Amino acid sequence: MNLQILLSIAEPGLNHFLIVSALLFSLGVMAVLSKRNVIMVLMGVELILNSANINLIAFSRFTALSLEGQMMGLFVVILAAAEAAVALAIVLNIYNRFNTINLDKISTMKG
Amino acid sequence: MFTQASLFILLLPLLGFLILILFGKRLPRQGDWLGTGFLGITLLLSLWLLIVKISSHSTEVFSSGFTWALIGDYSFTLGIMIDNLTVVMLVVVTLVSTLVHLFSIAYMKDDVRYSRYYAYLGLFSFSMLGIVLTSNLLLMYIFWELVGISSYLLIGHWYEKKSASDAANKAFIVNRIGDFGMFIGIMILFASFATFSFEGIFGALEAGELPFGSTGWLTAAGILIFCGAVGKSAQFPLHVWLPDAMEGPTPVSALIHAATMVAAGVYLVARVFPMLTADALLLIAYIGAITALIAATIAITQNDIKKVLAYSTVSQLGYMIMALGVGAWTAGFMHLVTHAAFKAGLFLGAGSVIYAMHTMLHKRHDHTTDAQDIRNMGGLRSKMPYTYVTFLIFTLAISGIPLTSGFLSKDEILAGTLAFSTLNGHWILPMIAFLVAGLTAFYMFRLLILTFHGKPADETGHQQIEESPFVMTLPLMILAALSLFFFYSFNPIGASSGWFWQALERPLSVVPEIVQPAAYPIFYQAVSSVHTLAMVLSVVIALTGIAIAVLMYHRKKLDPAAAAQKAGFLYTGSLNKWYFDEFYSKVFVGGVMAITRILRWFDEKVVDGIVNATAPIARGISRGSGWVDHNIVDGLVNATAAGASQAGGLLSRIQSGKVQTYLVYILFGMLLLGIFFI
């Protein structure tokens, strides 16, 4: 019995991957919420997207979702790339305008 | 025929009013002849009505009416009714009114609003005739108010004087207070019987119906209707307006405040007498007695000739009311009639005196001396013989000296009160009545002596005084004649044998027996038994009063000043009219004004403020108070607005402009949503 539990812990199953993804997600959230630098925030977003992708791939491996999971993962990667491109372009623009990329400095509009 | 004639009588003065108000200024002589002429016609018609009615239709009642409004199942009928009471009153009103019209031709001749004055007199006459002729309470109330408004207009005739417009306001508002009661009384009756007509109400009561099923409400209704009389007839505690009303022209005082309008209250009580319960009547009697006493005590110390007469009027009205209250219905009403003649005469006499004084002072360019103060007169007897003689007759009449009309009626009243006390034990009523009789004789002779006898206050001025013109003395003479006994009864010491007494019998009470006043036969018996006593007593007391006055002011045997000293607070109290005005202005006027101010404050600060509520608070709190100020001025002031925008401010502060903070919010928001709803 104990051994089985031990084994089930040892044997990387769906939950193992999901837990990794959950942790990665929370790290991403942490980065997004706390880093002042826009690029750091964007990196945090990448972490979140990756964590979602881990979910998808894990589901495709362990559930009936099968290959579809991978398929969707693929699209997510593409999306992430597109988003990153645009985001970085915007960041560059911001840097040119504000001479800073600290998010908390970019707040002329509020209230 | 009767109804047509009386309608004609009613409407003729109205027509006069309309013509004069619209075209008065364009008529020759500003139309005084029109008003006087119309009234003269009504007088003749009334006299004819009186004679025909009393002589050949004495017991009949003529009435006619029309539906004024039809609401649901109720029809509101207005109509007129002619019985003996009506015809007598018609003559009184038209007579006095005609004489006053006549008198005014000279008295008011240079007035700026001469035609307006006549117009208002016409309006007044119309309203007063309406009261007299009406067959129901609603119309009575309508004319009641119209009388009030025409009296308002006449008192305020010289409205440039603040005192005049104040007096007019006071008269109307105090009357409204009385009318308020009357209106409620009418509503009680209408709510119970669904009719306003006297006939209908009395009929229902006779059939045993009661307002809201209780005699208590019946008493209340009676008293409330009596409230109207309290206002109009200047009874305690609403008597305060009448003396002030002397601000109006003197002929007006004669017409309205001596003979007719103030008598309307008495007339009203006489009209509704059948439905008054014993309790109501007792209250009425006491109100009358108190009024008579208070006014008489005030009158003895006044120095303004019109004020003395005004208080005397109040006092005499108290008499009448008291008489009705004790059940001496005929006596009370008779006193109304006799009093109308001699009091109108007194006022017109006073008017004649004032006119003479005024003319004299005007000639001397004296604008400081008061033309109405008896201390400035004296010795006028020689200069104004007609006025003096007539004034003497009136004074004798009001004092109740035999051979005058006043004696006839007053004697019956005194007998009635005495009889009442023997029946019920309310001995205080006859005591007051006799005391007041003495006081009346005293102050009237004081007035007469100070005005016409003795040395003139100002010798040089005295020389220039002239008798008033004939249009002024003629009415005095007519009224003096009417103050003699034979017009009412050929027996100089007993009214009950005269036509008047015969024609006007006390009506039967229609209220349930347990609350009925003493029945007429019982009462009559009691009166007969005390009649002689009362007569003797009254003459003795009157003569005593006269004697004291003569001793004090003519022979100077007694020093009025010393007497005043001795009387102490009684004197100062009397001089200051027992401080009624002061009390009212402090308590009621002040109270109302205070409520008014409080409510205004309440309205602007609290009611509006609840809505505007947080505006000032918000101003204090707000970080950007400039903003709030600005917007308060600009219009977003409203309460909710300030509160809401305060909330909006808080919310917009959350909007920090920092995108990561927003992200924190949304995640927290999500978390909270989750926690909250799971």
Place this chain on the structure above:
Amino acid sequence: MVEQALFSLGYFLPEIILVVTLCVIIAADLFTTRRDVPGYLLLTGLVTAAAALVWQGVSNEAIFFNMIAVDPFALFFKILLLVTTGFVVLFSLQSAELKAYKSRSGEYYMLLTGMLLGMFLMVGSTHLLMMFLALELTSISSYVLAGFTKNNLKSSEASVKYIIYGAVSSGIMLYGITLLIGAAGTADIFLINEALQAGAGTPLLLNIAILMILVGFGFKIAVVPFHFWAPDVYEGAPVTITAYLSVASKMAAFVLLIRFFTLSFTDPGAGFGSGTWELLPGINWNLLGGGMAAMAMIVGNLTALRQDNIKRMLAYSSIAHAGYLLMGVVILTGQGLVSVLIYFVIYLFMNLGAFYVVMLFSDKFGVLSIENYKGLGHRAPFEGMAMTLFLVSLTGIPPTGGFVAKLYIFGAAISAGWIWLVVIAGVTTIISLFYYVRVVRNMFLFTPEESADKVIFGMGSKIILLLLIIPVLLLGIYFSPLIEWAATSLNMLGM
């Protein structure tokens, strides 16, 4: 497989036309320097697409292997989207703000086309991946468009805030989507419905997934508490884009929300429009949605009170309107959804109208602050009256369309028994009066300075305004065709 693809293409004509338009614009941009050519090209594309839509007519098909549905519901919104885009293009052609960037006008209209395409896909998606992709297509275009006037600091700021906020929201949404997919074992929303009926997933997991998905939707429709980006972005973005965001992208997101939630989570056994989300255990989702709607109405309207920048004020107002719309969704009856459809038609005209006048005034007078609107009504009477009409309509006072819109939403909520929500909606409507009327007041209750002359706007702008005014007024007085259209359009594939 090929047959299916070919079959699908037949139903995909409008989208194809849009793609072609997009390519033509890119090409044209290379060959011409005239700035308005791309705009007219886009207009042509829109008209052609509309024609294609009409030619296709009403159908009820799933195409591209159940990725996307072509149904009356989608058709309804595609038409609205085309109309909206048409107006926005017309605005853009006139905008002085955009004139400064004329060398980029090709990109501008191209991105607009891309956004429209994204929204076309959004309104039909029946597959989670497709949904997400369409959402992103729209978003990425709008991120760029928000920062289009890049010389304007506010515009740049808006775009960075927008993309950060958007990226995070969509990231969270994506995570939620993966969880849902994992639990259900499929990404097709019909199959998800079946799987949920079969009892897949635990309540906790599902609820977390939905909450996370809701973040994405909430972001797009700008509803509390996911609305924070909206004021800043609306203020910073060019007016035309603000107008577009506040109408079109909100609309598309609502459609997606409605389709996704109703198709995935209502129990077909209980019947559509039964007012309950049968397949979502654990959380009272109606109540949650109602709470969000209420908060949106309260927060949006209250915060709008304090705004001085008119674009920002309209941003908050659109948050509030999202609340009213969400109210129609969460009561989940057919009637509620029909009301949402009606609301959108009217909202489109009145909101676009308001933004158009804002644009005109900002171009002509250089004012965006409500304070500076003083006396403008006297200087530009027609535009001022038009603005008044739009604002009155946004408040919901008859006889304008806004009233009919509110009437239907409120009516649906009352008939579904959501009295408390309606009461909140009523109270907040009253609050909204303040800030709308404040603009009117500044325009008309102040007289302009002596030196200020009347300003004549071009005939073109008057015609555009009339095109917006007429529906707003007409729909306030006569609206039965609208109702019929909306009611017949509430016909989703698989419902």
Place this chain on the structure above:
Amino acid sequence: MEFEIFGFGILTWIVFIPILGLIVLLLLPDKNSNAIRWTAAIATGIQLILAGIIFALFDRTKTGINDAESFQFVEQFSWITVDAVPWVGRIEINYFLGLDGLSVLMVILTSLIGFIGVISSWNIEKMVKGYFALYLLLVTGMMGVFVALDFFLFFIFWEVMLLPMYFLIGIWGGPRREYAAIKFFLYTFVGGILMLLTMLALYFSVAYTDPATGQSVHTFNILHMMNPANYVEGGLLSGVDTTWRYVAWMALFINFAIKIPLFPFHTWLPDAHVEAPTPISVILAGVLLKLGTYGLLRINFPIFPDATVYFIYFMAALGMISIIYGAFCAMAQDDFKKLIAYSSISHMGIVVLGIAALNTQGMVGGVLQMFNHGIITAVLFLAVGVLYDRTHTRGLYDFGGIANQMPKYTGIAMIGMFAALGLPGLNGFVSELFSFLGAFEAYRWITIVSVTGIIITAAYILWTVQRVFLGKTPDKLSTLEDLTPREILSFLPLIILIILLGIYPGPAIELMNSSLSHLVEFVNTGGR
């Protein structure tokens, strides 16, 4: 439809004539002020003529209230009809106009006051076109409310009045006009929202069976809402004496109470009156306030007889408070217009008390008081306007002795004042009398307290008369000129009505007698 002009019924014409005028007016050039004024005058003049025709043709015996058959000049067309589409069911909104004894007097009042308003607007110089355009729109709204029998239509007309009024006060008003305008707007809008919600709740609770198809159809038809048989099973407002019915009654009541205005919803009124230009004050007091009481009678009473009976004591008490409170507040004012504004609160309290009596006398008195008060306050506001035009002040302390300078004016104003005071022979008395008589039967003590209001009224009116007209004329007022013929023209019809109705109210009572008797019976029997 007994009377048609070009295929439209007389009511359509009377409602939309101002809109026609508005269109004509918009086509006129801005500069041509006189043409604009004449257009407005002609439009409202035609309205007045139509009102005269209505008065002549109106059948006094028909009851109306809840019976479609006995309404007169009925026009009923389907307006918004959506047939059996999915989800929303059948929708039917009718263009349904009609007159009964309750509304006919109000229609006459509106056209009269509307016309007089134009006459007294003649000297408006600022943005003439905008002014008259808004004015005509306002008149349409008011007229529409009085003739609409479909709740939806009623509501539309009700709200149509908001914006014109806002602008008329806000642009042409006094110094604090913005504040007053927004306050008016806000209060009325709050009421409007309450009414909207209630209207919707009613809509979903009421369905009548269409005789043609046998279908059960939800409806906005006010008459259908009065029939208890039409309430659907399980509807929010179905049943009798339910909490929701009370809530709905209350919501409507608050809406109407704001318009009336009853204490404590009255605070918009003094501000609005003081700031509004004279003709608008006239409209506001003359017609707009009546919409409140009219609404109570048209909607609250017959649709919710149970709740009406339940709350009636409360309503009477509010009427009483308004009477006394308004009178006291009026007494405290030293601004002439504000004084009249508060007196309106007091007088409208009498209306509420009268109709709360739930008997015919009270009801007739109340409705008559609506009419009479409309006329009397119109006179009073016009009177204030005349003085304000000449002296640019409204402070009671600034006047005095006007009677010497302006005798015609004084005469006319005094008639108005005395009518307000309830002097017999003038119309105010008649309606107050009937209101109180009716109320006394129902509420003894409340009425007794209320009647004290007439004493206070007498006090403040006389005090005002004294301040303004009596006394010595101060020097600064010695150059005042008496009324111009145009001003006299605007006063004259009102004064004549004041006197005529004061002497013989029969013609007015006749118009509404049978309707109101029926209404009373209808409410007292719980709508059965």
Place this chain on the structure above:
Amino acid sequence: MELTTILFYLFSAVTLGAAAVMVFSRNIVHSAFALMFSLIGVAALYVLLHADFMAATQLLVYVGGILVLILFGVMLTNQGHNTGFRAGSVNLLPATLLSVTAAAVLIYAFVTADWAITDAEGLTETVHPLGMMLMGDYLLPFISAGVLLLIAIIGAILISTKLSDRSENSSEI
């Protein structure tokens, strides 16, 4: 313990550890490199999940593309080795709170969830089926993704390039 298990824990540790370094490092360049390791770790996890094509894509697109972009971004926005490299933190407390909560809730939910596990051991060959799917079921997303990329590229260019003519630049509002 099998090899896969060991590898799983190893790669997980690498992924999460590198991610943690990325998050908590104050040097943005360090962070960027940490991110690279993390992404590589994820790719390795994909391999463990038999998703070789995905792993390759991950490496190519993420490590080869996105990361380079990010590094460019870092370089372009930080001229010189000034303090700008030190990226400060904001909202530390709420961020920690929220991320810990997120992790805890998610893990709890995962552990308690009952997944319908169907072990697809046989899933070895992925490239071909994925390609087929791309041309079949996922045709529309495929096309859409193409448009998306086009838009993104044009958008990125639009935003990042300077405006050409001077007149436009001067119209700064």
